[in-house]
Amino acid sequence: MSETKKTNIILFSGDYDKAMAAYIIANGAAAYDHEVTIFHTFWGLNALRKDGKVEAQKGFLEKMFGKMMPRGADKMGLSKMNMAGMGPKMIKKVMKKHNTSSVPDLIEMAQMQGINLVACQMTMDLLGFQRAELLDDITYAGVAAYLADAENGNVNLFI
Amino acid sequence: MSETKKTNIILFSGDYDKAMAAYIIANGAAAYDHEVTIFHTFWGLNALRKDGKVEAQKGFLEKMFGKMMPRGADKMGLSKMNMAGMGPKMIKKVMKKHNTSSVPDLIEMAQMQGINLVACQMTMDLLGFQRAELLDDITYAGVAAYLADAENGNVNLFI
Amino acid sequence: MSETKKTNIILFSGDYDKAMAAYIIANGAAAYDHEVTIFHTFWGLNALRKDGKVEAQKGFLEKMFGKMMPRGADKMGLSKMNMAGMGPKMIKKVMKKHNTSSVPDLIEMAQMQGINLVACQMTMDLLGFQRAELLDDITYAGVAAYLADAENGNVNLFI
Numbered sequence: 001m002s003e004t005k006k007t008n009i010i011l012f013s014g015d016y017d018k019a020m021a022a023y024i025i026a027n028g029a030a031a032y033d034h035e036v037t038i039f040h041t042f043w044g045l046n047a048l049r050k051d052g053k054v055e056a057q058k059g060f061l062e063k064m065f066g067k068m069m070p071r072g073a074d075k076m077g078l079s080k081m082n083m084a085g086m087g088p089k090m091i092k093k094v095m096k097k098h099n100t101s102s103v104p105d106l107i108e109m110a111q112m113q114g115i116n117l118v119a120c121q122m123t124m125d126l127l128g129f130q131r132a133e134l135l136d137d138i139t140y141a142g143v144a145a146y147l148a149d150a151e152n153g154n155v156n157l158f159i
Numbered sequence: 160m161s162e163t164k165k166t167n168i169i170l171f172s173g174d175y176d177k178a179m180a181a182y183i184i185a186n187g188a189a190a191y192d193h194e195v196t197i198f199h200t201f202w203g204l205n206a207l208r209k210d211g212k213v214e215a216q217k218g219f220l221e222k223m224f225g226k227m228m229p230r231g232a233d234k235m236g237l238s239k240m241n242m243a244g245m246g247p248k249m250i251k252k253v254m255k256k257h258n259t260s261s262v263p264d265l266i267e268m269a270q271m272q273g274i275n276l277v278a279c280q281m282t283m284d285l286l287g288f289q290r291a292e293l294l295d296d297i298t299y300a301g302v303a304a305y306l307a308d309a310e311n312g313n314v315n316l317f318i
Numbered sequence: 319m320s321e322t323k324k325t326n327i328i329l330f331s332g333d334y335d336k337a338m339a340a341y342i343i344a345n346g347a348a349a350y351d352h353e354v355t356i357f358h359t360f361w362g363l364n365a366l367r368k369d370g371k372v373e374a375q376k377g378f379l380e381k382m383f384g385k386m387m388p389r390g391a392d393k394m395g396l397s398k399m400n401m402a403g404m405g406p407k408m409i410k411k412v413m414k415k416h417n418t419s420s421v422p423d424l425i426e427m428a429q430m431q432g433i434n435l436v437a438c439q440m441t442m443d444l445l446g447f448q449r450a451e452l453l454d455d456i457t458y459a460g461v462a463a464y465l466a467d468a469e470n471g472n473v474n475l476f477i
Contacts, residue, residue, distance in 0.1 A: 005469045010316070012180055014239055017360055021330055021476075024440075028461035034469070042176055043239045061253050068240060080332055080361045081386060091444070094379050098443050122183075125257050126250070143187035150314045151164045151193070155468045157328070157476040158180075158316040169475070171339055173398055201335055202398045220412050227399060281342075284416050285409070302346035309473045310323045310352070317339075317475040 007034045007155040010146070014043025014070065015079035016088055016103060022159045023106035029155065030113040038110070039146045041120035044159075045129060047073040047107065048119055054133045062128020069127070073103035111137060118145065166193045166314040169305070173202025173229065174238035175247055175262060181318045182265035188314065189272040197269070198305045200279035203318075204288060206232040206266065207278055213292045221287020228286070232262035270296060277304070325352045325473040328464070332361025332388065333397035334406055334421060340477045341424035347473065348431040356428070357464045359438035362477075363447060365391040365425065366437055372451045380446020387445070391421035429455060436463070 007029035011022045022038060030036045040048055049071045058066065070076045078087040095102065101109065110117065118139045124130075131140065150156045166188035170181045181197060189195045199207055208230045217225065229235045237246040254261065260268065269276065277298045283289075290299070309315045325347035329340045340356060348354045358366055367389045376384065388394045396405040413420065419427065428435065436457045442449075449458070468474045 007465075007469075010180075012177070012318075018330070021328075021359060024461055025464070028465055032462070032465055032469075034465075041180060059256075061249055061256075064249070065253075090379055090382070094383075094444055094446070097377075097379075100440070100444060122259070126253055126259060128253070143183055144191070146184070147166075147187055147191055147193075147314070151166075151191075153314070155465070155471070155474050156314055156316065157474065158318050159330075159476050169339075171336070171477075200339060218415075220408055220415075223408070224412075281418070285412055285418060287412070302342055303350070305343070306325075306346055306350055306352075306473070310325075310350075312473070315473055315475065317477050 005029075005032075005034045005155075006149065006153045007036045008146070008150045008153040009036075009038045010158045011038055011040050011044035011047065012042050013079065013159055014046045014076055016073065016076040017078050017080070017091070018159050019044070019047045019073055019076060019103050020106065023103060023110055025157070026115055027106060027109050027113060030110070030115050034155070037116040037118060037149050039118045039120060039141075041123050043069070045119055045123060045127065045134070046070050046076060047103065048117065048134045048138060049129075050133060050135060054130075056130045056133060058128050058130075065127050066129070066133075073107060076103075107135070164191075164193045164314075165308065165312045166195045167305070167309045167312040168195075168197045169317045170197055170199050170203035170206065171201050172238065172318055173205045173235055175232065175235040176237050176239070176250070177318050178203070178206045178232055178235060178262050179265065182262060182269055184316070185274055186265060186268050186272060189269070189274050193313070196275040196277060196308050198277045198279060200282050202228070204278055204282060204286065204293070205229050205235060206262065207276065207293045207297060208288075209292060209294060213289075215289045215292060217287050224286050225288070225292075232266060235262075266294070323350075323352045323473075324467065324471045325354045326464070326468045326471040327354075327356045328476045329356055329358050329362035329365065330360050331397065331477055332364045332394055334391065334394040335396050335398070335409070336477050337362070337365045337391055337394060337421050338424065341421060341428055343475070344433055345424060345427050345431060348428070348433050352472070355434040355436060355467050357436045357438060359441050361387070363437055363441060363445065363452070364388050364394060365421065366435065366452045366456060367447075368451060368453060372448075374448045374450060376446050376448075383445050384447070391425060394421075425453070
């Protein structure tokens with residue numbers, strides 16, 4: 001009769017600290033045998049971007065969005081005390097001191113734990129992201145798939 | 160024995176992109192036969208404001224709040240890359256290109272689908288909003304009504 | 319057979335208005351006999367800081383974080399319209415006019431109602447907070463404790 005618990009997180013935010021919170025909760029839940037999904041939408045998609053530049057044919061606006069947004073979690077700013085990029089450096093320094101995993105490490109851990117990383121196809125189109133720009137082993141889906149997961153979820157969060 | 164699923168969203172944020180996310184999830188949930196409520200509080204109330212100026216007798220602070228806050232979803236900014244209003248223009252341009260519904264359209268769709276749009280009376284009073292300033296067919300309620308909905312909810316989100 | 323309902327709020331944000339929303343929902347839920355936990359992490363920890371300076375031995379970065387972050391809820395800014403601190407003053411003025419409880423009052427009320435106020439030990443270490451700097455009667459825990467509460471929660475929110 002033991003039922004698998006489900007955790008479904010929408011990662012909407014493009015902030016380093018919020019992505020960190022999302023992935024710490026997700027990895028924790030997976031460690032406690034939850035079935036875990038992180039649905040990345042809007043600025044949250046940036047966490048899944050590959051590090052370097054990826055060749056892609058894009059329109060003008062899509063190119064601008066692509067340029068202005070951070071390529072990957074490691075380049076994201078903080079939601080508070082960003083201080084023109086000094087905040088993230090300080091945070092990363094204390095994280096290193098305390099042996100806390102970085103967000104890219106947390107994402108890798110999530111993939112190793114079998115957490116389902118979903119990219120919202122609608123906002124991919126909107127912001128002009130192409131699949132080649134994102135990490136491998138990502139699922140592409142929309143609000144219907146999110147709701148199918150979340151309506152049976154135990155822990156649903158919007159971050 | 161099939162039970163109606165419930166989605167309850169608190170829209171606290173006054174950002175265009177977050178309102179868009181809230182209304183896309185809400186409309187999706189309604190399409191999947193969920194009973195859906197969006198509880199607008201604090202800056203989220205701005206999404207429900209009528210477009211033009213509404214005559215209302217107000218104190219000085221309330222007048223100032225009213226003037227400084229956007230009148231309706233169409234005038235809200237972005238949570239990221241707002242760039243003094245250029246961000247929302249860019250987003251709306253790509254939205255048009257991709258035939259994505261605008262937030263005012265999504266709100267209209269929500270009302271047509273019978274989604275319960277609630278305005279938080281306490282923050283109405285706090286920010287000095289009067290009912291005549293908001294769209295028609297809004298419910299006015301407080302935290303007790305929210306909790307009565309949410310404690311039986313399947314998908315509860317704070318946006 | 320009546321089962322106690324559970325409300326679990328993660329307070330991640332360090333904004334006055336978001337802390338206010340979190341504590342209003344929490345106090346409301348406690349009044350309706352929910353078992354309520356607020357898990358303070360990242361900037362949300364600032365809400366629990368004591369008002370004055372507390373002597374503590376810290377490294378350089380931890381000292382800087384400590385200095386730059388607000389000491390207690392009363393000194394936090396707004397998520398919107400902060401306007402270099404003018405926004406919080408305006409909000410507090412209208413709150414007084416409408417006899418709305420301040421956030422420090424709401425926190426006191428929460429403690430009197432037996433709401434479980436938790437501080438995230440991991441972010442305490444990260445930001446260099448020491449227990450002497452926070453209010454009394456706080457529980458210290460991590461993501462495992464949060465998940466144990468939330469997986470049986472009725473209302474789970476990330477604020």
